[in-house]
Amino acid sequence: MTSLRRSGISTPYLLLIPGMGFLFTFFLLPLFNLAQTSTQTPVGGGDTGEYEQSWRFANYIDAFLENKEQFGRSFLYALLATVLALAIAYPLAYTIAFKGGRFKNVLLVLVIAPFFTSFLLRTIAWKQILGEEGLVVPTLRSLHIISESTTLTSSAFAVVMGLTYNFLPFMTLPLYASIDRIDPRTLEASGDLYANGFTTFRRVTLPLSMPGVVAGTLLTFIPAAGDYVNAAILGSPQTKMLGNVIESRYFKIVDYPTAAALSFTLMAAILILVTVYVRKAGTEELV
Amino acid sequence: MSDVASSARGDLKLSHITKSYGDFTAVNDLSLTIPEGSFFALLGPSGCGKTTTLRMIAGLEEPTQGTISLGATEITHTKPYQRPINTVFQNYALFPHLTIFENIAFGLRRRGIKDVNDAVNKALDLVELPHLAQRKPTQLSGGQQQRIALARAIVNRPALLLLDEPLGALDLKLRRQMQIELKWIQKEVGITFVHVTHDQEEAMTMADTIAVMNEGEIEQMGSPASLYDNPKTAFVANFLGQSNLIKGSITGSDGANQIVDLFGQKISLQKDRSHAVDNSILAGIRPEKFRISRLETSTSGNILTGGKIEDVSYIGVSTQYQVLMPWGQELMVFEQNDDGVAPFSVGESVNISWEPVFTFALRGDDDAEAGTEVNPEEDLDEE
Numbered sequence: 001m002t003s004l005r006r007s008g009i010s011t012p013y014l015l016l017i018p019g020m021g022f023l024f025t026f027f028l029l030p031l032f033n034l035a036q037t038s039t040q041t042p043v044g045g046g047d048t049g050e051y052e053q054s055w056r057f058a059n060y061i062d063a064f065l066e067n068k069e070q071f072g073r074s075f076l077y078a079l080l081a082t083v084l085a086l087a088i089a090y091p092l093a094y095t096i097a098f099k100g101g102r103f104k105n106v107l108l109v110l111v112i113a114p115f116f117t118s119f120l121l122r123t124i125a126w127k128q129i130l131g132e133e134g135l136v137v138p139t140l141r142s143l144h145i146i147s148e149s150t151t152l153t154s155s156a157f158a159v160v161m162g163l164t165y166n167f168l169p170f171m172t173l174p175l176y177a178s179i180d181r182i183d184p185r186t187l188e189a190s191g192d193l194y195a196n197g198f199t200t201f202r203r204v205t206l207p208l209s210m211p212g213v214v215a216g217t218l219l220t221f222i223p224a225a226g227d228y229v230n231a232a233i234l235g236s237p238q239t240k241m242l243g244n245v246i247e248s249r250y251f252k253i254v255d256y257p258t259a260a261a262l263s264f265t266l267m268a269a270i271l272i273l274v275t276v277y278v279r280k281a282g283t284e285e286l287v
Numbered sequence: 288m289s290d291v292a293s294s295a296r297g298d299l300k301l302s303h304i305t306k307s308y309g310d311f312t313a314v315n316d317l318s319l320t321i322p323e324g325s326f327f328a329l330l331g332p333s334g335c336g337k338t339t340t341l342r343m344i345a346g347l348e349e350p351t352q353g354t355i356s357l358g359a360t361e362i363t364h365t366k367p368y369q370r371p372i373n374t375v376f377q378n379y380a381l382f383p384h385l386t387i388f389e390n391i392a393f394g395l396r397r398r399g400i401k402d403v404n405d406a407v408n409k410a411l412d413l414v415e416l417p418h419l420a421q422r423k424p425t426q427l428s429g430g431q432q433q434r435i436a437l438a439r440a441i442v443n444r445p446a447l448l449l450l451d452e453p454l455g456a457l458d459l460k461l462r463r464q465m466q467i468e469l470k471w472i473q474k475e476v477g478i479t480f481v482h483v484t485h486d487q488e489e490a491m492t493m494a495d496t497i498a499v500m501n502e503g504e505i506e507q508m509g510s511p512a513s514l515y516d517n518p519k520t521a522f523v524a525n526f527l528g529q530s531n532l533i534k535g536s537i538t539g540s541d542g543a544n545q546i547v548d549l550f551g552q553k554i555s556l557q558k559d560r561s562h563a564v565d566n567s568i569l570a571g572i573r574p575e576k577f578r579i580s581r582l583e584t585s586t587s588g589n590i591l592t593g594g595k596i597e598d599v600s601y602i603g604v605s606t607q608y609q610v611l612m613p614w615g616q617e618l619m620v621f622e623q624n625d626d627g628v629a630p631f632s633v634g635e636s637v638n639i640s641w642e643p644v645f646t647f648a649l650r651g652d653d654d655a656e657a658g659t660e661v662n663p664e665e666d667l668d669e670e
Binding site: 183185186188189190191192193194195196199203204207208 | 345346347366368369372373374376377378380383384393394397398439440
């Protein structure tokens, strides 16, 4: 009995070892390394890309001041994309959950179907669709919705749209999961208790789907804020996001300390925003 | 809410209501009036259309044909949130994200009532759970949730309260207790209750009037006692309790009684208990109305001779016998264990007797097995 109990207690820890080992090797160690790099300075008279550890924390201030604009843009674009994705995904998830019937699973597969092709390819495809030779621009021009000189690619619009599109499934799936759990009879009960359709949504459906809203917005906002593919493919130098700066500092300018400092600043900013958001949304009592 | 419909009061009247889903008719030309202040039960097997009827009254479904009115106001196409009608849902459908207090206050707040404290606390007192106001529904037991669902509906003082199998999820003891409580609460608040159930005992315990539904139509309506003692169809006779139905024919009359021939043996029945249309009938007797006697004992009233005990089950309060009659039919007899007489044993030859007043007669072409089936799906297909 005693030996059984003892093994019962230690089993969960044994099961944690592979995951912990992986996280330690591929997350904590690199993170530590990155933190070190962020306070390095160039070796005097050394080659490009040669840095020494000098604990210069002013790197953070320099990096931030140099890239304030891209910081702001990253969060603005990520916010816009999150709001748009929520606006598109909520009705979609609601319809699949409540009206999907026996096609529910087919519709869910369709939501994740884009994942069968690469993220890069899909973004490049949007460049084609929104380009001069695509269908969208000539149609909008002939309808006089946009002027002859307006283009859609290389614009903030294209970047936000790309972000929205690419992260839509991450918004839809958690939303679906929490809307699908709502007992439709609670909605009927709300109607029975003098709430019209809008009030029912505001007082019952939305509060009950909050766990999905929070999970979906986090899964969209966090990767979108750090994304650089959409801005690189669909944007222009005027729509650069922080991810693009970090990418070019690392791989083109070989300015490791600035890139590392920016990465940490971005991480901290997201962490703070997310904490505030989750606190405000107050989902802990829902789940 | 200033809607006209929300202030409607009075009898609920369904006129020629039909609800079809494609080829399937769930409710067929149903008309019925439920008097204000009564406790009314819609009783029937699953799939008989009783829940559909309830949902049409609540406004959750629209009838294909016919009208529904409350007092002088027609509400056939009124939205559920504009009807002065509240529902206690089958699985309660409490709002999991709100406290018990807010669950009960929900309807009041939606109608723009600012000060809800008094009303909510009174409703909580009525269901005897005032200490649970700040809990969440998931922290409550099934029986407690049931009461809160009731309080949430009653607090609005609707003209009509609908109960959809409200006790179905509770265990037997709790169900019995809630039946008595619901009846008491109905008297206390004086609201019209419309109660849907497939449990005949539940309907008989609580309701003033029962409508027995089958295949989308009302088979018979009346007080529990009148339905039990004087059923009009084999379905009602079998669905409400159990019945022995014996084929026979009317051979003559004797004052207020008719003389009936059952496989060569003569019995009598009261004319006002006969629903036959011609001389061919099904004579019905409830199992507990029978008395069994040994051959040498003299008995009065209607007597059938030549029975043989086939099976004996001792139930405690009563003993149930299966008695094989000379024409090959097995009759069910329930004897109270209150006379100190040793029970009869299998194989004994016996006579069966009963008071003529307990005989009822159904149409001879009625299906003697109707309403006895456990699975009603076959019935549905025939429609």
